[in-house]
Amino acid sequence: MPSATYDAVWGRVFATVYDAAFALAERRGFRDIRRDLVGRATGRVLELGAGTGLNIAHYSKQVSELVLTEPDWHMAAKLRKRVERGLPVASVLEAAAESIPVDDASFDTVVSTLVLCTVRDPIRVLAEVDRILRPGGAFLFAEHVRSASPRAARWQDRLNRSWSWYACGCQCNRDTALTIEGSSLRTEEIREDRLRWISPVVRPLIVGTATSGV
Numbered sequence: 001m002p003s004a005t006y007d008a009v010w011g012r013v014f015a016t017v018y019d020a021a022f023a024l025a026e027r028r029g030f031r032d033i034r035r036d037l038v039g040r041a042t043g044r045v046l047e048l049g050a051g052t053g054l055n056i057a058h059y060s061k062q063v064s065e066l067v068l069t070e071p072d073w074h075m076a077a078k079l080r081k082r083v084e085r086g087l088p089v090a091s092v093l094e095a096a097a098e099s100i101p102v103d104d105a106s107f108d109t110v111v112s113t114l115v116l117c118t119v120r121d122p123i124r125v126l127a128e129v130d131r132i133l134r135p136g137g138a139f140l141f142a143e144h145v146r147s148a149s150p151r152a153a154r155w156q157d158r159l160n161r162s163w164s165w166y167a168c169g170c171q172c173n174r175d176t177a178l179t180i181e182g183s184s185l186r187t188e189e190i191r192e193d194r195l196r197w198i199s200p201v202v203r204p205l206i207v208g209t210a211t212s213g214v
């Protein structure tokens, strides 16, 4: 559990440098992945752990309302600034993905990019996604994951503790595909991809969709 000092000091630095730290990965492919994934969101949309709001630019006119959830107040402050710069359908909700204060079956789409690595309890988060999606609603995700290569996965295990300290709780060795497939959501599609120009421990990526309540 990170201390209040860690949150106040490093949490603030992390939120401040986040966009710059990701700039190369964004330019070398992840921005296109965001655009293709997030562009599929329709209707009432809720995003988990929206961070500084790098997905905002990719939502289409098919989105009638966008609720950007984010539990970290340093990130939430940056997110609010991006929203204020011109997205009338969007609002920011300071909430952790394990317990989101919204009604059952009240959203058409839930989006998660690079969040299931960091949440405290991914199994509970996926149950929460299923709860808040209407039957047939879509869960759209792009998440970095445990490597399929045993050698690379061993390195992820070795480096997980120090990586997690650096990256505000991110666990680089989580088998998130397995967690999604084991959840109550129905997996429609998972494809493997890679994050580029970023630490090798977070390069393996999955991108996909799952459906609620069918």
Ligand SMILES: C[S@@+](CC[C@H](N)C(=O)[O-])C[C@H]1O[C@@H](n2cnc3c(N)ncnc32)[C@H](O)[C@@H]1O
Pocket (backbone or CB within 6 Å): 048, 049, 050, 051, 052, 053, 054, 055, 070, 071, 072, 075, 095, 096, 097, 098, 112, 113, 114, 115, 118, 119, 120, 170
């Ligand atoms: C690597 S950042 C990803 C930010 C953004 N989704 C993106 O694609 O750039 C991980 C985010 O998850 C958030 N986070 C951490 N714990 C969380 C939780 N329990 N529920 C929801 N979000 C959480 C962090 O505050 C951070 O904004």
